Amino acid sequence: MFTVQCDFDDTLVTGNVGHSLLNAFASAKWRAIENLYSKGEITVEETNRREFALLNVTKQTLEEYVFETAELRPGVPEFIQHCASIGLNFSVVSNGIDLYIEPVLRDLISSTVELHSAHGKITENGISISYLDPYGIDCLDGFKLSWLRYFKSQGQKVIYIGDGKSDISASLEADYVIATSSLEDYFRSEGLRYFEFDDFYDVLQAIDTILI
Numbered sequence: 001m002f003t004v005q006c007d008f009d010d011t012l013v014t015g016n017v018g019h020s021l022l023n024a025f026a027s028a029k030w031r032a033i034e035n036l037y038s039k040g041e042i043t044v045e046e047t048n049r050r051e052f053a054l055l056n057v058t059k060q061t062l063e064e065y066v067f068e069t070a071e072l073r074p075g076v077p078e079f080i081q082h083c084a085s086i087g088l089n090f091s092v093v094s095n096g097i098d099l100y101i102e103p104v105l106r107d108l109i110s111s112t113v114e115l116h117s118a119h120g121k122i123t124e125n126g127i128s129i130s131y132l133d134p135y136g137i138d139c140l141d142g143f144k145l146s147w148l149r150y151f152k153s154q155g156q157k158v159i160y161i162g163d164g165k166s167d168i169s170a171s172l173e174a175d176y177v178i179a180t181s182s183l184e185d186y187f188r189s190e191g192l193r194y195f196e197f198d199d200f201y202d203v204l205q206a207i208d209t210i211l212i
């Protein structure tokens with residue numbers, strides 16, 4: 001059995017919805033935190049915990065913003081349908097927040113899409129977030145990797161789809177990798193095997209090759 005583990009920002013959607021929200025509704029301080037992450041000083045989970053605490057927005061404004069700006073990569077609905085029809089588990093695992101991911105996934109055939117992401121709560125002082133690993137334990141590091149290892153422990157072969165730095169450790173333990181942007185650069189420069197993609201028609205083609 002195969003599980004497709006798919007990142008959200010810059011992978012399933014064409015941009016980074018989290019960053020767009022921070023640009024629109026948070027103080028510019030979030031960029032300094034992002035800088036710490038780029039330099040490898042804090043984990044992606046800690047980065048998001050600190051950044052989203054700066055995001056002051058109501059649920060309604062957040063959802064309206066997401067509906068207006070988030071754009072799926074071409075071929076996503078067809079791809080998800082394809083997974084359902086051939087019995088592939090499709091699981092979105094993201095360090096992003098359910099508050100902005102769910103409105104995007106709601107339009108897709110959601111019963112076949114699993115979502116594991118940060119759980120966000122809107123408070124008077126920004127959005128407070130928490131990550132739960134597959135065993136329900138608070139996760140402060142390696143959230144994506146914890147889910148990948150869980151799928152593998154269930155006897156699944158994992159096809160990993162992603163774009164960035166926070167996808168590297170999980171994708172290195174995946175059975176197959178379909179990559180774009182800096183994740184693709186990483187796999188290419190390390191001489192590792194991967195499939196590249198721009199849209200989900202490319203992903204579909206890669207999956208067909210993998211499953212032959």
Ligand SMILES: [Mg+2]
Binds near residue numbers: 011
């Ligand atoms: Mg991403």
